[in-house]
Amino acid sequence: MANQSSLPLYEKVSLKNNLKRALELVVFLLLLSLLFYRFSTLNNNGIAWSVAFLCEIWFAFIWTLTINIKWNPVAYITFPQHLSHWYAELPPVDMFVTTADPVLEPPIITMNTVLSLLAVDYPARKLACYVSDDGCSPLTFYSLVETSKFAELWVPFCKKFGIQVRAPFKYFVGEPILSGDNSLEFQKEWNKMKDEYERLCEKIERASRNSMPLPSDMTGDYAVFSNVERGNHPSIIKIIWENKEGLSDGVPHIVYISREKHPKHPHHFKAGAMNVLTRVSGVMTNAPFMLNVDCDMFVNNPQAVLHAMCLLLGCKSERDSAFIMFPQKFHDGLKDDPFGNQLVVLLEYVARGIVGIQGPFYGGTNCFHRRKVIYGLSADDIEFEGKLASNTEELPEKELHKTFGSSVEFTRSAALILCRSKGYYDFRCNLSGSIEAALRVADCGYECNTNWGAKVGWMYGSATEDVLTGLGIHSRGLVSAYSSPDPPAFLGCTPPGGPASLTQQKRWATGLLEILFSKMSPVIMCIKGKLQFRMCLAYLWVLLRSIRSIPELCYAALPAFCLITNSNFLPQTEDPALVIPLSLFMVYSLYTLSEYIRLGLSMRAWWNNERMVRIQSVTAWLFGTLSVASKILGLSDTVFEITKKDSSGESEDSDVGKFTFDKSPLFMPATTIVLVHMIALVIRFSGLHPPKEGLGGSGSGEIICSIYALLCFMPFARGLFGEGKYGLPSSTIFKSAALALFLVHLCLWSSGV
Numbered sequence: 001m002a003n004q005s006s007l008p009l010y011e012k013v014s015l016k017n018n019l020k021r022a023l024e025l026v027v028f029l030l031l032l033s034l035l036f037y038r039f040s041t042l043n044n045n046g047i048a049w050s051v052a053f054l055c056e057i058w059f060a061f062i063w064t065l066t067i068n069i070k071w072n073p074v075a076y077i078t079f080p081q082h083l084s085h086w087y088a089e090l091p092p093v094d095m096f097v098t099t100a101d102p103v104l105e106p107p108i109i110t111m112n113t114v115l116s117l118l119a120v121d122y123p124a125r126k127l128a129c130y131v132s133d134d135g136c137s138p139l140t141f142y143s144l145v146e147t148s149k150f151a152e153l154w155v156p157f158c159k160k161f162g163i164q165v166r167a168p169f170k171y172f173v174g175e176p177i178l179s180g181d182n183s184l185e186f187q188k189e190w191n192k193m194k195d196e197y198e199r200l201c202e203k204i205e206r207a208s209r210n211s212m213p214l215p216s217d218m219t220g221d222y223a224v225f226s227n228v229e230r231g232n233h234p235s236i237i238k239i240i241w242e243n244k245e246g247l248s249d250g251v252p253h254i255v256y257i258s259r260e261k262h263p264k265h266p267h268h269f270k271a272g273a274m275n276v277l278t279r280v281s282g283v284m285t286n287a288p289f290m291l292n293v294d295c296d297m298f299v300n301n302p303q304a305v306l307h308a309m310c311l312l313l314g315c316k317s318e319r320d321s322a323f324i325m326f327p328q329k330f331h332d333g334l335k336d337d338p339f340g341n342q343l344v345v346l347l348e349y350v351a352r353g354i355v356g357i358q359g360p361f362y363g364g365t366n367c368f369h370r371r372k373v374i375y376g377l378s379a380d381d382i383e384f385e386g387k388l389a390s391n392t393e394e395l396p397e398k399e400l401h402k403t404f405g406s407s408v409e410f411t412r413s414a415a416l417i418l419c420r421s422k423g424y425y426d427f428r429c430n431l432s433g434s435i436e437a438a439l440r441v442a443d444c445g446y447e448c449n450t451n452w453g454a455k456v457g458w459m460y461g462s463a464t465e466d467v468l469t470g471l472g473i474h475s476r477g478l479v480s481a482y483s484s485p486d487p488p489a490f491l492g493c494t495p496p497g498g499p500a501s502l503t504q505q506k507r508w509a510t511g512l513l514e515i516l517f518s519k520m521s522p523v524i525m526c527i528k529g530k531l532q533f534r535m536c537l538a539y540l541w542v543l544l545r546s547i548r549s550i551p552e553l554c555y556a557a558l559p560a561f562c563l564i565t566n567s568n569f570l571p572q573t574e575d576p577a578l579v580i581p582l583s584l585f586m587v588y589s590l591y592t593l594s595e596y597i598r599l600g601l602s603m604r605a606w607w608n609n610e611r612m613v614r615i616q617s618v619t620a621w622l623f624g625t626l627s628v629a630s631k632i633l634g635l636s637d638t639v640f641e642i643t644k645k646d647s648s649g650e651s652e653d654s655d656v657g658k659f660t661f662d663k664s665p666l667f668m669p670a671t672t673i674v675l676v677h678m679i680a681l682v683i684r685f686s687g688l689h690p691p692k693e694g695l696g697g698s699g700s701g702e703i704i705c706s707i708y709a710l711l712c713f714m715p716f717a718r719g720l721f722g723e724g725k726y727g728l729p730s731s732t733i734f735k736s737a738a739l740a741l742f743l744v745h746l747c748l749w750s751s752g753v
């Protein structure tokens, strides 16, 4: 026993790789030489040369930030098997699921997430599951009620047979596998469970088809849902299941929450929902740790909570594990990542690099938070914790109300969290006593004149509330930790390709840029707050991602401009300096390709991702930049558009992976680029371009770059000729063509033809 407790719960290992670092430096040196060369020849060259110079300054700056991020990647290895000694003292965890729309987020997906949470390997009496429904949908409520009944069978089944995947939809895709001697009994129960699960699916499906779930007269528990409008209704909180006896192997508490909404009150999208979850759980169970997942992120590794505990309990100081992030991985990714949305390489090299600085960013889901950190605790407070704890009951009440709002029950619960250090825990088997208090803290007016959204809880003011909230925590001098066990702890749906994926990217672009211009900008936080300098650079790398769309767009247009005006932005073929951009391109491509190969990914996946970065830049990220600009000018406000989740499972469609389009203006810039390049190549090869004057004319370098650009934007070139949703709408084509002709004309005019 004594030995047991001395076994480490985790280990932090460096993943640095010298070859990789060397390549990064080579790219950097090549960029510098290119800049130097451009600068020294600026006077002998035309406008294209200067534009290229400006863009390359930006790229070199971003590359410096990239090197900073990737310099010392780190992994945390966790040992849940060493926790057995702690078993009796494991702290409680409140688990949150957010859903917002029963159509875009089919309830069966959310219910699978809930089931996977209820069945984790952790004492059930220490867990409570809260589902926030921003759609205020009786269908979601109904689904949750039915799910809780199924959970009574599912949870014991999973625990008894040590089932690996505890989201039934995923589990029942496979055949029953069990090693052991009770296989006959297992087979029987497996069949029964499968039938029960199918029945649950049927019920939910039937209810969603009827649009009005049972009971049809909306009485009883459903009465509160009659005549509710999604954006205008009082709070609804229902205790769906209570673990009354406090059983360790039973089903944890389940609570349904639909916070009050009023058209006059801003509801702050997901951040607002998270704050209500925090308060409601605060008055109900008040666990010191909170796990939050998006509705489509199921627990894929039943030991997920234990892995998190290794870091939360194992770190010497609470300061070093303010929150624990698990990576966002996906279960339904297409082969070779045609839409570049699986983020595998990003997670492996960029995320792990950031882990080595001040800990991972908060990614909005798959994260365990320390409740006291969410309540605004800083690194200093933790150092002084001893002092704080000694005068537990003496936190000034007035101060508490100003910070946390006027609920006595809530401020009391918050004081407990802020003052008690490790080991505090109080199991509540009866939640109904706290319903009144819970309803109050879910009111939309509750946060008026408090610190919620500004200093406490999830931060308001960005469509990527996650990054902003994490930034706030890092700015208080705290460090976060990362766990990436095998099998992955959580899995979710990848966004579908085409329009939906761009909408999501646009939201991210918008949200991230909003942070850059907010009061919490990392630059300010680095100077005034406790954000580490290298962490500030890491945040800048992400937050500047949207602005990069502008140099990207210019760079993509340059070869076409040069072909049309017969000028050059690359050194001439006979100029030895051509070797600089050439080797830069080669080394950079080899470097990025090697990242894919090392992870066992294909060359195709590499190409798809490289191409998608170009496409996303001039579509989603460009529009994100524009929408922030218009917000700053006061023309519009930004919103959180929910991503559609697909419940159909792996699609058999042979066209998956093919681009789809709609009438969205998002598709215009890329279509225009394709058209401009096509026209430019025609002009060049038919000799319609102006004769070259004094300065060098366009050469094979520009031609190759133009063809390369067309290859990157090939999905759009195909879209010009595609049918139905696989084709660009004719209105988009017309508008883009008009714009392209105008631009070509402008180029010719500028060169005096």
Ligand SMILES: O=c1ccn([C@@H]2O[C@H](COP(=O)(O)OP(=O)(O)O[C@H]3O[C@H](CO)[C@@H](O)[C@H](O)[C@H]3O)[C@@H](O)[C@H]2O)c(=O)[nH]1
Pocket: 098, 099, 100, 101, 105, 132, 134, 268, 269, 270, 273, 293, 294, 295, 296, 363, 364, 365, 463, 464, 465, 466, 504, 507, 508, 511, 640, 641, 642, 643, 644
């Ligand atoms: O008003 C809202 C809007 C959204 N959500 C929930 O927020 C989650 C994320 O929404 P989704 O449409 O899936 O967005 P994604 O782009 O997939 O989410 C990523 O990016 C978000 C920030 O932009 C983070 O909050 C997420 O955790 C992260 O997974 C879902 O559970 C929604 O139900 C709400 O609860 N209320």
Ligand SMILES: [Mn+2]
Pocket: 294, 296, 492, 643
């Ligand atoms: Mn999502």
